Amino acid sequence: MALKTGASFLRLNRLNQVFRLLSTSSRPEIIQNGGNNADFPGAKAPYVTEMKFVDENSYDPIPIYRVLDNDGQVIDNREEPAIDKETLLNMYKTMVQLNQMDKIMYESQRQGRISFFMTNYGEEGIQVGSAAALSPKDLIFAQYREVGVLLYRGMTVTELINQCYGNHEDPGKGRHMPVHYGSKQRNIVTLSSPLATQMPQAVGAAYAYKRLPNNDRCVICYFGEGAASEGDAHAAFNFAATLECPVIMFCRNNGYAISTPTNEQYRGDGIAGRGPAMGLHTVRVDGTDALAVYRAVQRARAIALDNKPVLIEAMSYRVGHHSTSDDSTAYRPLEEIQKWTQAENPIQKLRLYLENKGLWDAEAEKTYVKEARDMVVRTMQDAEKKKKPHWKEMLEDVYYDMPPHLQKQMQQMEKHLEKYQEHYPMDQFQKE
Amino acid sequence: MTTLTKKVLNLSRLLKNVDNHTKRLSSHFNYYPDIEKSIEGETSKMNMMQAINNAMDITLKNDPSAMLFGEDVGFGGVFRCSLGLQEKYGKDRVFNTPLCEQGIAGFGIGLATAGATAIAEIQFADYIFPAFDQLVNEAAKYRYRSGGQFDCGGLTVRAPCGAVGHGGLYHSQSPEAYFAHAAGLKVVVPRGPNAAKGLLLACLQERDPCIFLEPKILYRSAAEDVPVDSFTLPIGKAQVLKEGDAATLIGWGTQVHVLLEVAQMAQEQLGANCEVIDLMSILPWDQDTVFNSVKKTGRCLIAHEAPLTCGFGAELAASIQEECFLQLEAPVRRAAGWDAPFPHVFEPLYLPSRARCLDDLTQLLRY
Numbered sequence: 001m002a003l004k005t006g007a008s009f010l011r012l013n014r015l016n017q018v019f020r021l022l023s024t025s026s027r028p029e030i031i032q033n034g035g036n037n038a039d040f041p042g043a044k045a046p047y048v049t050e051m052k053f054v055d056e057n058s059y060d061p062i063p064i065y066r067v068l069d070n071d072g073q074v075i076d077n078r079e080e081p082a083i084d085k086e087t088l089l090n091m092y093k094t095m096v097q098l099n100q101m102d103k104i105m106y107e108s109q110r111q112g113r114i115s116f117f118m119t120n121y122g123e124e125g126i127q128v129g130s131a132a133a134l135s136p137k138d139l140i141f142a143q144y145r146e147v148g149v150l151l152y153r154g155m156t157v158t159e160l161i162n163q164c165y166g167n168h169e170d171p172g173k174g175r176h177m178p179v180h181y182g183s184k185q186r187n188i189v190t191l192s193s194p195l196a197t198q199m200p201q202a203v204g205a206a207y208a209y210k211r212l213p214n215n216d217r218c219v220i221c222y223f224g225e226g227a228a229s230e231g232d233a234h235a236a237f238n239f240a241a242t243l244e245c246p247v248i249m250f251c252r253n254n255g256y257a258i259s260t261p262t263n264e265q266y267r268g269d270g271i272a273g274r275g276p277a278m279g280l281h282t283v284r285v286d287g288t289d290a291l292a293v294y295r296a297v298q299r300a301r302a303i304a305l306d307n308k309p310v311l312i313e314a315m316s317y318r319v320g321h322h323s324t325s326d327d328s329t330a331y332r333p334l335e336e337i338q339k340w341t342q343a344e345n346p347i348q349k350l351r352l353y354l355e356n357k358g359l360w361d362a363e364a365e366k367t368y369v370k371e372a373r374d375m376v377v378r379t380m381q382d383a384e385k386k387k388k389p390h391w392k393e394m395l396e397d398v399y400y401d402m403p404p405h406l407q408k409q410m411q412q413m414e415k416h417l418e419k420y421q422e423h424y425p426m427d428q429f430q431k432e
Numbered sequence: 433m434t435t436l437t438k439k440v441l442n443l444s445r446l447l448k449n450v451d452n453h454t455k456r457l458s459s460h461f462n463y464y465p466d467i468e469k470s471i472e473g474e475t476s477k478m479n480m481m482q483a484i485n486n487a488m489d490i491t492l493k494n495d496p497s498a499m500l501f502g503e504d505v506g507f508g509g510v511f512r513c514s515l516g517l518q519e520k521y522g523k524d525r526v527f528n529t530p531l532c533e534q535g536i537a538g539f540g541i542g543l544a545t546a547g548a549t550a551i552a553e554i555q556f557a558d559y560i561f562p563a564f565d566q567l568v569n570e571a572a573k574y575r576y577r578s579g580g581q582f583d584c585g586g587l588t589v590r591a592p593c594g595a596v597g598h599g600g601l602y603h604s605q606s607p608e609a610y611f612a613h614a615a616g617l618k619v620v621v622p623r624g625p626n627a628a629k630g631l632l633l634a635c636l637q638e639r640d641p642c643i644f645l646e647p648k649i650l651y652r653s654a655a656e657d658v659p660v661d662s663f664t665l666p667i668g669k670a671q672v673l674k675e676g677d678a679a680t681l682i683g684w685g686t687q688v689h690v691l692l693e694v695a696q697m698a699q700e701q702l703g704a705n706c707e708v709i710d711l712m713s714i715l716p717w718d719q720d721t722v723f724n725s726v727k728k729t730g731r732c733l734i735a736h737e738a739p740l741t742c743g744f745g746a747e748l749a750a751s752i753q754e755e756c757f758l759q760l761e762a763p764v765r766r767a768a769g770w771d772a773p774f775p776h777v778f779e780p781l782y783l784p785s786r787a788r789c790l791d792d793l794t795q796l797l798r799y
């Protein structure tokens with residue numbers, strides 16, 4: 001027995017020498033007496049002799065950073081962001097404009113004027129706060145409930161409404177469902193409906209930026225806490241960390257994915273809890289506080305540009321129904337909604353902050369709300385009068401050049417329409 | 433929600449002056465209800481959503497291993513197909529999953545491997561692709577690769593598919609051909625409440641994993657008298673819905689109703705008496721019924737919403753020319769969605785509408 005052990009010990013020793021020769025790094029210090037550090041390729045951690053399972057209660061929850069209280073007062077003066085007056089007003093006005101557009105377009109869907117719509121109620125602070133902290137050059141990958149980001153970036157109400165109507169001025173040429181916006185010019189990648197697909201894409205785009213000389217652009221990727229359950233979300237976090245990408249993964253945690261509440265969506269410390277575990281710089285913020293979101297994204301951007309990917313989880317509440325296809329009273333109590341429309345209303349918080357600073361008052365509010373609303377109504381009237389794109393747009397852009405089989409299908413349809421026009425709503429579409 | 437509602441009311445007044453000529457597109461077909469009874473006995477009026485709910489209710493009642501799950505299934509599902517089932521059978525049997533289709537499919541395969549009956553709902557067929565690997569590489573090959581030791585026949589994946597008038601790229605697709613290409617999966621598409629109940633119950637009892645694609649526009653479009661008791665319609669069996677001798681029209685799902693109307697138009701306008709077949713099972717498909725019909729009529733038009741290239745019509749056309757070559761009076765024709773993604777505002781021009789099918793049929797008859 002003793003001999004045997006001796007023999008294998010010898011063999012091990014020889015092996016060790018071989019490994020030392022092969023290894024590029026020197027052997028780590030092995031501290032004896034309970035402080036042993038393992039050197040597995042997959043984990044560098046201390047050895048212990050006491051077995052302990054860790055669970056979600058082993059760590060304190062990641063705290064929620066906020067700047068404003070519910071009365072719009074700065075809680076800790078050192079945290080007040082230095083934002084100039086013009087930018088602050090622009091942020092607030094974007095929120096109001098968004099809110100007016102949501103109300104009117106939601107109602108227009110109810111009346112059958114457009115086929116579908118989604119509102120942003122309760123998440124205006126997330127959207128405007130984050131957009132204001134970015135550079136216009138930063139590339140945006142969004143989910144769908146981020147219209148405030150798009151407006152702040154400079155997409156016009158006209159562009160957005162034309163998209164909802166799918167008329168010939170819709171930049172997406174009427175092919176996508178309403179609310180699937182996009183603008184190359186403003187660095188907003190056109191949205192997709194399949195959830196979380198944009199997440200690894202955002203990471204890839206960030207990697208491409210990183211390789212450019214003197215890169216000064218980052219990528220921001222918005223996604224819901226529901227979408228974060230998709231396999232693509234995990235892939236994105238892991239790729240971002242291992243490939244060290246200048247990307248901000250921005251989770252809007254609004255408590256619901258359609259009817260599914262967060263306690264049926266995930267366990268553990270939310271989406272932020274996954275960040276440190278996957279090697280991402282992580283912060284959790286109060287998404288109803290536009291200034292807290294601004295601060296978080298401002299800092300995140302600096303970290304990301306150092307090629308350290310960031311995860312932000314912004315907490316909020318989805319005040320509206322999921323979409324016009326949903327009636328949320330089927331799965332949540334009215335009292336729950338009310339709480340979040342009053343004290344925790346992000347628009348109101350920023351408004352109170354501006355009023356405290358003497359930058360806004362009731363009169364300004366009244367004038368601007370009216371202006372914002374009139375603009376939406378007017379734009380809608382115009383959008384409704386515009387024809388849809390020519391039907392041939394249906395078969396364009398599938399490929400860069402139209403392949404022969406598709407050309408043949410186009411001709412087939414052309415011939416068919418010569419005879420059977422009256423079976424189609426041709427008057428709704430642009431003519432040649 | 434009271435505050436919201438009030439605001440909405442005020443806004444309606446505001447919007448009254450806006451021109452109103454962009455009403456939602458109306459539906460592209462007329463529904464032809466089943467008249468013949470599937471089985472003897474008591475019936476009840478059900479639309480397709482209710483018939484599916486009823487089939488799952490029967491299964492959950494009779495099969496204690498059965499479970500129903502997917503995104504938002506707990507409160508009844510976004511199309512209300514699981515309405516009331518969680519209250520009836522408990523949260524451990526009817527439940528929400530996290531938002532992850534590959535998880536739903538893989539979890540369902542696991543349930544079935546362990547002997548349970550798994551009814552997995554994918555919220556839209558357009559979102560089944562994250563689950564493609566689990567379905568095509570796993571579910572489809574489970575029995576084969578284990579030499580018959582393991583199987584996941586207890587799994588049925590339900591997914592709403594097809595055009596609805598305003599679904600655009602990602603709420604309209606018909607992915608049946610992708611799954612028909614994966615040997616080991618059975619693929620079924622009902623045309624209405626009776627077919628849905630009989631076929632879904634058959635899938636749930638089937639020894640192979642099934643993909644059950646529900647044309648979502650049919651959920652509420654019409655009600656039929658559906659037997660209250662449990663019954664099955666055989667998988668792999670087509671139905672001849674109308675007999676004729678001039679041409680064979682083959683479709684499935686919503687398109688069956690388009691073809692029934694086309695047959696009527698052909699009778700009135702062309703004096704042609706066409707046979708209409710609902711394929712019902714995409715895989716395995718009913719070769720006998722199809723070949724016998726085409727041998728009789730000598731002409732065949734296949735129509736489906738999915739794009740033309742590699743749509744399941746291609747498989748049918750190839751098999752028909754192989755088997756019925758001598759009896760064919762004209763090449764087999766296909767009317768299908770164009771080879772483009774499913775477009776939002778162009779939907780009426782994208783689908784194989786009754787006008788397109790009639791145009792094709794006219795040319796087929798004149799060939």
Ligand SMILES: Cc1ncc(C[n+]2csc(CCOP(=O)(O)OP(=O)(O)O)c2C)c(N)n1
Binds near residue numbers: 225227257
């Ligand atoms: C892959 C995929 N599965 C399912 C859906 C259907 N769907 C659309 S939105 C949604 C909920 C998303 O919730 P969350 O990510 O939390 O975003 P929120 O709506 O709360 O902003 C679901 C299930 C989808 N669009 N894509």
Ligand SMILES: [Mg+2]
Binds near residue numbers: 224226252253254318
């Ligand atoms: Mg959510």
